[in-house]
Amino acid sequence: MPVHGLTPILLCLLPVWSILTPVSSHPQYSQCQLIQRTAVCNNGKLSSVPAGLPDNLEELQLNYNHIQTLQDNSLLRYPSLITLSLACNSLEKIESNAFQHSKLLESLNLANNNLHIGYQETSHALKTLPRLRALDLSENGLEDEMVATLLQNLTSLEYLNLSGNLLKRLDETSFSDLHQLRELDLQRNIMYEIDGAFDSNPKLQRLNLAFNYLLCLTDFHMTQLVVLNASHNFIEWFLTRQDLNETFQLETLDLSENKILFFPLLPSHSHLRNLYLSHNRVSFYEHLADNSSFPNSTTTVEFYNMKKYTGNVTAKLWDEDLHGDISSLEILDLRGNQVEYFPIGFVQKMSALSRLQMHTNCLESLNLTSELFSGSLYELDLSNNRLNQIVADGGTLKALGNLTYLNLSLNNLELLPSGLFSSLPSLRSVDLSYNKVNICRPEEAETSSDTSSACADWKDIASLTQLYLKGCNLKQIPSSAFAGLSLTHLELSDNPGLIVQDSIQSLSRTLQHLGLGNTHIQDLDFSHFQSLKSLNISQNSLAYLPPSLLNLDLGLLDLRDNRLSTIPSGQANTLAPKLHTVFLTGNPFNCCQTEWFRTFETTKTINMVGRSDIKCEDLIQMTHRVEHFQSFSCLEEGGESIIWYILLFLPICLSFLGILIVVLLTFKPKTLQNSIKKNCLKPTSY
Secondary structure (H helix, E strand, O other), X not given: OOHHHHHHHHHHHHHHHHHHHHHHHOHHHHHOEEEOOEEEOOOOOOOOOOOOOOOOOOEEEOOOOOOOEEOOOOOOOOOOOOEEEOOOOOOOEEOOOOOOOOOOOOEEEOOOOOOOOOHHHHHHHHOOOOOOOEEEOOOOOOOHHHHHHHOOOOOOOOEEEOOOOOOXXXXXXXXXXXXXXXXXXXXOXXXXXXXXXXXXXXXXXXXXXXXXXXXXXXXXXXXXXOEEEOOOOOOOEEEEOOOOOOOEOOOEEEOOOOOOOEOOEOOOOEOOOEEEOOOOOOEOOHHHHOOOOOOOOOOEEEEOOOOOOOOOEEEEOOOOOOOOOOOOOOEEEOOOOOOOOOOOOOOOXXXXXXEEEOOOOOOOEEEHHHHOXXXXXXXXXXXXXXXXXXXXXHHHHHHOOOOOEEEOOOOOOOOEEOOOOOOOOOOOEEEOOOOOOEEOOHHHHHHOOOOEEOEEOOOOOOOOOEEEOOOOOOOEOOOOOOOOOOOOEEXXXXXXXXXXXXXXXXXXXXXXXXXXXXXXXXXOXXXXXXXXXXXXXXXXXXXXXXXXHHHOOOOEEEOOOOOOOOOOHHHHHHHOOOOOEEEOOOOOEEOOOOHHHHHHHHOOOOEEEOHHHOEEEOOOOOEEEHHHOOHHHEOOOOOOEHHHHHHHXXXXXXXXXXXXXXXXXXXXXXXXXHHXXXXXXOOOOO
């Protein structure tokens, strides 16, 4: 076609072209979702800020796109923006004038980008935001000098996130312009020093220093701070400056997962409510002050290199006031430390204490009478220690009237204070697992007048709902052991040979969770426990399911490590609509009787925990994973394997072959010899 012949066609298409042009020039607008004055354009594979959006936008989300440079004219059409999010874009720089028409911008999210490449030009752009209050620069590969450059003159900033960068050392110049800063996140950097870094931030209230390489905090003087998270570092010492008369506003201090040796030296005047010290090396050393027992020990520790504040500091390690003000503590978490005892008067000073967590320490004895725990205490966890005795009198126990949770598991307890549980009217949960304490018989509970008892009695405690007696070497529970109780949780697992049927019948109306794993039970009648929701009967060598389970509305059933070869189809069909979670590993299932597995597998509401580890055995005792086993070797109709037929006919075939050989050798010996020579013997070529 000649060129001039295209002219009429182009003229005809011109009106159509004028209609399509605005759409084709801004194809990215269709990838945004508008919600009032917010545009959500996440995961749109955008390489630039979309045009054509309403000019009165107040929030624009552009996360997870491919915008490498925010250009000068990118936001020209949106002068009303208050919030802008550009996280996860591989953004390398923001041009100097990109925000020249965004004077109202208050929140800017630049997380997970590559701003370390163009940080200098980006810093010029940030300076043009007079109302910027929140800035997220996390995970941008930023180093110390880069951060100092980016934060220059951001005097209105209140929230700053610098987590996941490459900060090593902070000093007084790092945040010197951030006079309005209230919250700072510095977690997951590689910081080992923070020398005077926050002296220019008098309004800072929340500081996160977790997951760094800090070795000590020995001059804590930030009186305005409310929350300090310094967990997951390598801190050995936490010392507050003691020459300040001002009351510290600190309420939460998290020093967990460090290497702290001594209880922190807290402020002399504070409002500290929550102190987390789990998984450190905290211990008390007051006993070392006795020079007669430890003649070569020192009673002081000296701190050097305290910079401009003071010279060398000498402190007595076992001064009873060394821990500072703990009068307002409500939560003290000392799990996973090396505490052997509490100093005299230490517990008594925590008059507001409500939760004390001492799991995994070295306590050998506990005198509740002398310690004088707070009457507001409602949770006491002393599990996994070395306790062999607990001492308490009646008055002490009455003072603990608000105690609702008591965990004494994993100790060496053989004696308990008489009436320990019956004297605690608010008690809801008791864990005595893995101790050597028995259950009192009625006559023992009534006649005992000693201050301590070798058995536990909780008869008629109306508030008690959860009782854990796992691994206590119990053999027979008295029939009236749970009389007057309304237990919802009862754990009796790991008591081999336990006789339990009569004693738990009184709980049939209220019991919801029952643990009988590894008790050697064989056939227990569960038909009366109509409220039961969770049942553990693992490790009991059960060859079949107790029929009484079928009438229960169970949500969780633990059948691990028994001797089940199959679950009949009728039982599987009954259980499948009810169960939400089932444990079946460790049973010798028959590979040719796995219809139950298909039933559970096709029931979408069931979670078969460890499904890939459920195994079965075929007829020659080879082990397979049930979910991968192909039933081609099993006859579906008769339920018998074809291997049986092979094993049946193989001896017959071998016998017939043997008889044939004998006949040939007897009647036609030459024919056999000639056949062997013809097929097996060949002449040698030489």
